[in-house]
Amino acid sequence: MQLGRDALLGAYRRMATIRQFEERLHDEIKTGEIAGFTHLYCGQEAAAVGVCDHLSTEDLIVSTHRGHGHCIAKGCDVKGMMKEIYGRRDGLCKGRGGSMHIADLSVGMLGANGIVGAGAPQAVGAALATKLRGQGHVAIAFSGDGACNQGTTFEAMNLAVVTKAPAIFVFENNHYSEHTGVQYAVGTDRDIASRAEAFGMKAWRANGCDYFDTYETMRDLLEHVRGGGGPAAIELDTERFYGHFEGDPQRYRGEGELDRIRAERDALKIFRARVGDAGLLDMAELDAIDAEVKTLIDEATSEARAAPPPDPAHVAEDVYVDY
Amino acid sequence: MAVMNIREAINRTLYEEMERDPSIIVLGEDVVGGAGTAGGQEAIGGIWGTTGGLFAKFGGDRVIDTPISESAIVGAAAGAALAGLRPVAELMFADFIGVSLDQLWNQMAKFRYMFGGKTKCPAVVRLIYGAGMNAAAQHSQSVYALLTAMPGLKVVLPTTPADAKGMLSEALHGDDPVMFFEHKALYGVKGEVPDGPFRQRFGEARMVREGGDVTMVTCGRMVGFCEKAADKLAADGIGTDLIDLRTTSPLDEEAILDSVEQTGRIVIVDESPPRCSVAADIAAIVAEKAFTSLKAPPRMITGQHSPIPFARELERAWLPSPQKIEDAARHVLAFR
Ligand SMILES: Cc1ncc(C[n+]2csc(CCOP(=O)(O)OP(=O)(O)O)c2C)c(N)n1
Ligand SMILES: [Mg+2]
Numbered sequence: 001m002q003l004g005r006d007a008l009l010g011a012y013r014r015m016a017t018i019r020q021f022e023e024r025l026h027d028e029i030k031t032g033e034i035a036g037f038t039h040l041y042c043g044q045e046a047a048a049v050g051v052c053d054h055l056s057t058e059d060l061i062v063s064t065h066r067g068h069g070h071c072i073a074k075g076c077d078v079k080g081m082m083k084e085i086y087g088r089r090d091g092l093c094k095g096r097g098g099s100m101h102i103a104d105l106s107v108g109m110l111g112a113n114g115i116v117g118a119g120a121p122q123a124v125g126a127a128l129a130t131k132l133r134g135q136g137h138v139a140i141a142f143s144g145d146g147a148c149n150q151g152t153t154f155e156a157m158n159l160a161v162v163t164k165a166p167a168i169f170v171f172e173n174n175h176y177s178e179h180t181g182v183q184y185a186v187g188t189d190r191d192i193a194s195r196a197e198a199f200g201m202k203a204w205r206a207n208g209c210d211y212f213d214t215y216e217t218m219r220d221l222l223e224h225v226r227g228g229g230g231p232a233a234i235e236l237d238t239e240r241f242y243g244h245f246e247g248d249p250q251r252y253r254g255e256g257e258l259d260r261i262r263a264e265r266d267a268l269k270i271f272r273a274r275v276g277d278a279g280l281l282d283m284a285e286l287d288a289i290d291a292e293v294k295t296l297i298d299e300a301t302s303e304a305r306a307a308p309p310p311d312p313a314h315v316a317e318d319v320y321v322d323y
Numbered sequence: 324m325a326v327m328n329i330r331e332a333i334n335r336t337l338y339e340e341m342e343r344d345p346s347i348i349v350l351g352e353d354v355v356g357g358a359g360t361a362g363g364q365e366a367i368g369g370i371w372g373t374t375g376g377l378f379a380k381f382g383g384d385r386v387i388d389t390p391i392s393e394s395a396i397v398g399a400a401a402g403a404a405l406a407g408l409r410p411v412a413e414l415m416f417a418d419f420i421g422v423s424l425d426q427l428w429n430q431m432a433k434f435r436y437m438f439g440g441k442t443k444c445p446a447v448v449r450l451i452y453g454a455g456m457n458a459a460a461q462h463s464q465s466v467y468a469l470l471t472a473m474p475g476l477k478v479v480l481p482t483t484p485a486d487a488k489g490m491l492s493e494a495l496h497g498d499d500p501v502m503f504f505e506h507k508a509l510y511g512v513k514g515e516v517p518d519g520p521f522r523q524r525f526g527e528a529r530m531v532r533e534g535g536d537v538t539m540v541t542c543g544r545m546v547g548f549c550e551k552a553a554d555k556l557a558a559d560g561i562g563t564d565l566i567d568l569r570t571t572s573p574l575d576e577e578a579i580l581d582s583v584e585q586t587g588r589i590v591i592v593d594e595s596p597p598r599c600s601v602a603a604d605i606a607a608i609v610a611e612k613a614f615t616s617l618k619a620p621p622r623m624i625t626g627q628h629s630p631i632p633f634a635r636e637l638e639r640a641w642l643p644s645p646q647k648i649e650d651a652a653r654h655v656l657a658f659r
Contacts, residue, residue: 035457035635087457087634098459098633114461115421116391149390150422176360177391178352179367184359185390254361312640316629 015045041069043241046267048073050214062119067112075107082300088307117150127167146177160231169233196233208236330510332484350387351413397423404446417452432475455508460630489523526573534562541592551645587618597625619658
């Protein structure tokens with residue numbers, strides 16, 4: 001662990017922000033005020049933050065339907081996100097996108113995506129753009145264990161290899177695609193990372209519930225990619241704490257599974273244990289961050305609720321730049 | 324006759340047809356649910372609840388959960404149909420034709436013609452479509468216009484439980500690829516469904532009501548919107564011929580033209596963007612074939628020429644509404 005105090009506190013703050021943002025949504029959705037489909041990222045915080053903590057604004061990411069965590073980790077404005085999810089005029093995408101379609105180019109977040117598997121080829125294109133600019137930046141596709149079964153993902157991996165694009169495929173294996181288990185849906189008798197290897201790129205594996213394991217593995221991976229080694233992949237073994245989307249009865253879970261993963265694989269608890277055992281941070285400091293984050297989420301929520309809706313007169317604007 | 328909703332009608336029809344014909348298989352994402360999980364299979368029976376109970380009855384060789392691979396799902400259905408099965412493939416959201424389009428467009432639709440009439444591809448693709456759930460730009464579209472434009476595909480949009488049964492059964496007896504569109508906001512619509520074998524021919528529109536003053540032509544969820552508008556008009560003594568197309572390919576031109584010849588005034592309502600839509604298609608047919616009967620220009624009420632927005636206010640503004648339909652009807656009626 002070579003991270004300094006500020007880096008550690010920042011990492012915790014980002015993970016706590018994701019956790020509280022999502023937990024608040026989980027509660028708010030029950031009130032019926034939030035429309036549409038919402039896929040919560042709780043449980044996977046260490047994955048998004050452990051990856052994005054290595055990135056600058058010029059490094060690009062493309063996200064998924066479960067994208068709130070990626071957005072927060074990459075630096076999207078939390079209040080703008082909340083307004084977007086509430087479908088408000090001043091949301092990050094003017095209320096047109098909603099939970100599944102948040103984008104913020106100003107922080108290098110090229111967009112969440114409702115089409116599973118659509119992001120990986122886009123990350124290759126983005127990586128070709130960074131390669132052409134020649135400043136050592138990378139582009140990252142976040143994909144789930146389900147998305148890795150789309151032909152688009154396979155094509156993207158091969159294209160990245162043949163073009164030596166500085167593209168990184170981050171596979172967040174939370175063991176489920178909707179109601180189907182990864183054991184069934186991914187047919188390789190090994191894992192997802194081995195698929196990436198089969199396409200001819202280097203692949204890493206890490207514990208996506210442990211910030212430090214993810215962060216440190218990503219350091220090696222990025223050294224390879226930024227050093228001109230071509231594309232790479234990482235499979236992060238992680239968990240989703242809530243249903244696929246809000247309202248999912250989760251009948252596919254094993255008995256006691258949710259209790260077990262919450263007890264054993266909670267990224268925030270693991271972080272606290274790691275920094276506590278090593279004597280790096282005081283638990284009181286982390287409690288203080290939790291309280292600050294709560295204030296932020298309280299504000300974001302009340303501001304989003306009070307914010308004006310979009311004007312229906314503008315429904316068909318922004319279809320083209322110029323028409 | 325039993326009363327049930329569209330969801331149940333589809334589920335029971337699949338069940339009955341699979342019992343009748345062992346060559347029918349079902350495939351798609353989570354059509355069983357729970358494969359490879361500790362919770363076990365039959366965890367969901369389709370996220371729309373339309374395929375529940377099929378796995379328990381017919382087993383894993385005929386009710387197949389697939390990975391997230393729409394191109395392979397539809398392609399496998401095409402191949403299975405060529406090889407003599409009757410696959411029913413589910414696209415959880417019709418928007419996902421984007422991922423699978425080649426298999427629909429260049430493959431399934433063209434086999435019979437391209438191969439000199441020698442092959443049959445009796446695949447049914449179930450597409451769950453439509454706005455109304457604030458599911459935003461990639462989970463709300465009514466992509467039937469695109470598939471209607473492709474020669475070789477039949478395009479079916481039931482709006483009642485009886486039609487759902489009759490047309491699904493028809494699809495499973497026919498020998499052509501059928502795009503079976505299920506509107507997500509109509510699953511709960513209840514109605515009487517005939518017991519036993521029952522088929523509804525394609526290309527035969529449903530006259531929802533006859534009124535003689537103005538013609539409304541529509542399909543899918545917009546049938547209900549038109550009924551609301553027609554009720555308002557009826558309160559003012561205006562009679563509406565309301566035509567539910569049932570299928571956009573084949574298209575029952577005769578039903579449309581017969582009505583327009585009598586009313587001379589037509590409003591066409593379509594839950595799609597306006598350009599190259601089914602509404603535009605029908606307006607062109609009416610202009611070409613019923614020109615001398617028309618007393619007013621045909622009027623189209625459609626979605627906007629934009630993707631479908633997320634926010635409630637915007638989605639509502641994007642869609643046709645009973646009010647817009649009523650206004651359009653009054654407009655064509657007032658035209659001199
Ligand atoms: C092309 C496409 N197919 C299917 C879906 C429906 N769908 C949304 S999320 C999802 C599961 C995705 O699983 P995974 O990639 O593991 O991501 P996770 O939900 O676990 O984050 C499915 C099937 C979709 N949105 N797009
Ligand atoms: Mg998953």
